Amino acid sequence: MDERPDNPDPIEVLDGLASDFVARTRRGERPTVDEYVTRHPEMEARIREVFPTILALEELKANRSPGGPAPHASGLPQRLGDFHLLREVGRGGMGIVFEAEQESLGRRVAVKVLPRQALLEPRQLERFQREAQMAARLHHTNIVPVFGVGQDAGFHYYVMQFIQGAALDRVVREFARNGSSDLIEAARDTIRHAFPAAGRAPVPGRETTRLLADDVRRAARESAGRDGEAAPDAAAAPPAVPSRQGAAFWASVARIGLQVADALSYAHSQGTLHRDIKPANLLVDAQGLVWVADFGLAKAIDPDGSHSGDVVGTLRYMAPEQFEGRTDARSDLYSLGLTLYELLTLKPAHQASGRSALIHKILHETPPRPRTLNPQVPRDLETIVLKTIARDPVHRYASAADLAGDLRNFLEDRPILARRVSAAERLWRWARRNRAVASLAGTSILLLALVAISASVGYVREQELHARTEATSELALSALDKIFARFAPNRLVPSNSLAVTDAESEAIEIPAQSVLSKESAALLEQLLEFFEDLSEKGTEDVKLLKKVAEATRRLGDIRQRFGHTGQAQAAYRRALALFEQLAARTPGAFACQTAQIHNELGNVYAALQRGEEARASYQEALGLLLALPEGSARQAPVRFDLARTYYLLGRLRPFGGGPPVGGPMGGGPPPGGPRSGGPRPKEGPPAEQPGPAQDAGRVPDGPPHPDGDDPKAGKRGRFEPPPEFKEKREYLAKAIAVLEGLVAEQPSAPEPRHLLACCHREISFFRTADEGSEHLAAAIELLEALTADAPGAPDYLYDLNETRATITWRENVAMRQKDADATAKVTERLAQACASAETLLSAHPNVPDYAASYIGICMRLAQLHGEAKRHAELEQVLRKAIPVQSALTRDFPDVAPYTFGRMMLRMSLAGALRDQGARPQLEEARSLYEAVISELLPAGEDVAGRRGHEQRFLRFSLGQAYADLGRVLSALGDEDGAATARTKAEELRGPERRWPGDRGERGDRDRR
Template sequence: MDHNFEDESLWLLVNEFVERKQRGEWPTIEEYCNSHPHLATQIKDLFPTLELVETMQPSSQASPGGILDHFPPPESIGDYRVIREIGRGGMGVVYEAEQESLKRRVALKVLPRNARDSDVVQARFLREARAAAQMHHTNIVPVFEVGEAKNYFFYAMQLIDGKSLDLVLDELNHNRGKGGTDEFMQLAAATSLQVAEALDYAHGRGIIHRDIKPANLLIDAQGVVWVTDFGLAKTEEEGMTRTGDFLGTLRYMAPERFKGKCDERADIYALGLTLYELLVQRPAFDSPDRLQLIDLINRTDPPPPSSLDRRIPRDLETIVLKSIDKDPDSRYPTAREMADDLRRYLDEEPIKARRHSVVELLYRWSKRNKGMAAAFSAIGILLTAVAIGSSLAAAKFHAQNELIRRNATLAAMRLEEISRLSDSQRVEDLNNEAEQMWPATPENVEAFEQWIEDAEGLISRLHGHETDLAALRKRASSYSTQNAGSKISSWQFDDPALHWQHKTLSRLVNDIHALESDDPQVSVLASIRKRLQFARTVQQRTIDDYLLEWDHACKSIADSEECPQYKGLTIKPQLGLVPLGRDPDSGLWEFAHLETGAIPIRREGKLFLNDDTGLVFVLIPGGTFLMGAAPLELGIHFSANAPTEEEYLVISDVEPHSFASELTLLPGDQVISINGRRILAELDLENLVSDLGSGDMMRFEVLRDSIAQHLEAEIPANVDP
């Protein structure tokens, strides 16, 4: 910052402001502006930076880092046995530990209770735990448990076998020349793509990370990037950052944060600087002096990556420069759009970001350097004159190229028609393929990813199709509208070819709009993304995280004494299911189907379900059973003679293994009544039986050898009138 302090009083005020801050006082900028109005402009320009630097200076009070430096590693914390230390910082120590109840290795982040002396540190630690625990994304380190035990606050998260990106950068710096290859550029873009997708997920849940930097990005052995350390995360409910609450690593802070502003675009800026550093293997801004570093961030642009390494592709450089633009409105508005451009680069498709023209760059530079811009105004006028002369010369060649241009336009139109037909067929094919893409298991991850790439390729061409559709509708001879909102319901064209083109293009645009919806109930793309996310994590979430539960379930089911109905059945853990235990009434084992919803809670033996609960599967014992209902067949045959009032129907035959045989009816028995009803004809019997079903009782009164007999039996299952 080029402040010359020509006014001695301003210099005195600067010293006074800094000294008061260092004494622990809380002077405000507004206070100084009101008391020195003739210096208000300089104060508003200079003091916020002074306030920031003082805020970021190490405190004289006991810091968490100081507490941690003298804190011996514990042997255990709650259910966790500490194995070794794997990292530490101002927000706690990270240990590799074993959760003894589940026998799994975790990363355990610990904050000693002594650090509770600092309410800010405690609040940030708990905020980090809460922010991370509510997110479940492939590229965000998952949190298993948050708790307090003995003298510690802690939270357990998945142990990542890998290294942080800052260590990767250190290795690159020690091995110059290994960057710059096509393979390295692809790796850098793929790494940033994963982080951008994780940020898009977090931003969609109202969480801004605020400390994206290489040290907070872990890369495992499979090349998966994991975003960690949400200690500085801000949620929507917390509102904007307080004045002076400038956190995070200074080098990666967006310029607007020095004015107390921070939204999702600050995370995009930090990711852009990380990609910049990965490509050129040096920081975009670097200085040992805090004030000078802040001045560089606010007033200068880093050299374009290609000026430091000519091997860096133009499209990748464009993505970087757009994401680190000093003006937040000129950056990618969302992490999703940055991710989409990175994917287009990896797929060798045209990116949507465009490079700034010379005029735009000159305008931006002049806004930051008004004095020098005025000095160059005369040169600008001269350049304008030269440009006019050049355009006159170019006009001479315009007519010669017009015919070529027209032919090229016709060829392009034919190609557009072919592209539309191809895209229409591809939408239909994708919808058909999606219906077959089950189940959501790890072996289908590659197929899901390829499907998503194809779908996103279609969506990237939507704008062009919409432009063509709008142009085509301008050629319509007439149209009709509906009453509701004057929406156009149909378009008429005199040319049948145009009518066919309009019909094809309209259907294509509608299909792609439906494809890009974020609602999995509406959009096939959203549904496939949901399946992909589940497939990537299903092994961990249903098998690895429930090893003890599965071990108990398998042993219980195989134990003939504990579960006799299963007769020693042997099973193994089932991907996608989570054991819930045995139903207290039936004794049968129940399992939650994780892909269909939340895991139900068991209280006093019973499962409690709500609208979010997924399907519950019951393990049915093996064997045979009847399915479906049948009418009741008595299996009785009567003699042909019709009885009189004084006589009864006589049974002439009883079918073996029939309901009549279970009642022990015999040939020669005379039927007096059934269920208290006199039977005079077979029709009476049919009417009676037609109202009976499973569980009902049948009571026969018969004469056998002139002796009254009373027989009864319950109608068996699987009988329905």
């Protein structure tokens, strides 16, 4: 009697069919895939996916020579194209992933391979090609990059970045097994097992060949659920271990979810749905970075934001609407939510013994709340997950960005948006986030509230209460200023703008502000309302009016740090008016405060690209300080303000500073690239600049030498500097003279030494070759001493890194003259600065200025590698910088230099890859250029509504991207596409705007 159940488990059925298929093949029969499909039409999809791979492996065993070398267990040759296959690192129903070495570049990559073309079903090949195409268009920190595709010896394959990481399902198993404190630690343990330090695992040989059929059947089990079966998932296996699930564990779950949500937000913005998010498709590396892999089921989003059609996915992680053939971005979020649910509970959200029961649960039942399975799960994290896995898409997060925002709120201990919180809870959260200042701030809040009450006319009538009000306001402002100084200190040096220089030596600049970290911004938001309240108080009392004026000035400082230039300008003007009222009553008493505000107002004008108004504001401050009587002028604070005013007037331009630092290598935006310095003066003969295709990574020419008589100037000849160069140099010299006096009198005071170092660095661009080097050496010496004296003051190390990364005029000329010693010296100094900047960023990952500094130094170092044709080093530096820049862009989407900086880094990497010339590199370069264009096009459509410098930047950047894409397409043999790209480039730039070195122009110049 047949005792099999009426509804056998489809997994067991598939396993039995696969075993039967293997047994018949080994007996010498020739079973076909179609035969099994005919007998079991209900399992057609799974049979066609798995059986061809089994057949390929069995044919390998039958054809192997008994005495020859063992081939790969998968039947593959040792080499595919330029890639030497080292070892298998993963497999699924449709293909096998190998670690490989790309011999032409000497780098490790991952190669995903399908069986021989003759064994492929059309559906498999279509899915494989879709995965490569979809993934190649996506460039995100948390998405595995695809470098290129190929076909060799009948095998289709594509090449990815090799991620030394572990799939999340394996990480969860390791967490349950070894006693790790969180998932990141468990990932490191898993990676140590998979990638032993002793060396690479050997290529699979004869011993593993006998296990191939079992491997494929196991892969079939894991993938069978894609078309509807209830495949058991590895992440569901471990038992719960709540005793070890502490704060570190919950934070690691949230960080994993945040990174995947960020990646999905980007993919969705690019019009791509993943449709198979699950633990097995999420890789975690040793640094805790999560990589989204396997876009084999990805689909383009329809214009209405959805996708309709086939029902695909891994059943356990499919959203209810997917069973109706409806999919949109919220379906991916549902799958991610179920993954997070498993991480919280170490159990699947839906468990059932068969396909029908599982589908019923997904469609009609809500999973148990995680806290009912483990009460230690944080309430907010549970709320986030439950909102993400709501059965009705309307009740889920509207976008991956919204989910990422709430996960970020949870990690930063802020109220999540999934529910409302009371004012009391919000205050409690703020205090818990800022333990170091909570008591100080709390006292300040109470004091300031008392000031607000006491400043009314009724309270100040009594002399005793008046004195009490005065003392209270002094305490409150002092406490608040201490908080401000700790978390958002004023920069002695304004932030640099981002600039690129076109072929006519004109700068296109994007203004920058010193961006606050999210933590500091949140704290200042709390202080802002208090300063606003106090600044609005009216009083005739001089002492209280002074407090109001000081609070209003501080309000402007906060607004400026937020980048709210219009509001900062208004606050500073109101503060000036208040101090003018005070000065009318006490002549000459508030000149320093007024001068400081004029300097800050000048910095606001500089950020708005209003250079003449910035200069006028600095001059106003200078006039006030110089008009002080001799007794006041000799005071140290006044002399320091005077030196800072001289410094601001003496910078290379009113809104920036620093040397040209070069731009994208290998054909990004034009020679000269992004700079922290000012534009090249229009006077004097233009330099002969090689084009990007010919001189990838060249060191920029920089401004003409102001002394004009450098014997190494070569073709540039003698240059007569414009009058303002001499004036600026004189201002800096005066600043240095004042500061040297202050340092002699107060050798332990850090502020004068810090500003003196900045002045030495700035003047090095205006001095002769030898003097420039001496000034730079003096700046480095001062900053090294400051860093040693105050290791806990990261801003000194920040400026030290920036100074070490400075290239003097003499060094610049020597490197253009191919001076090997000078190049080696600068490269060593830049490498030291880069390593130090990376260390600083690691210690302070939430300070955007430190991240921006690290990226800028990476760019300078990469240029030198490009000049020396050190392709591997060039590519490594750029690939390290791009994720940092992407994180800045994600966290601060409204800061233009960050957005354009990411674009320029990508174009730099694309140019470096293009210049290597190999097809995989050309394919990746093409994808990078296309990604840049896709990001710039929406902004370009609104170009008419933008300010002049932004219009120029967008047109210039978009045109350059099209021009470079045309070169790549031509190298790939797509002449039609290349012609179209060149046409678009000329439409944006005009034929007269070609960069020197573009095709045609260079040849014409050479013939002349």
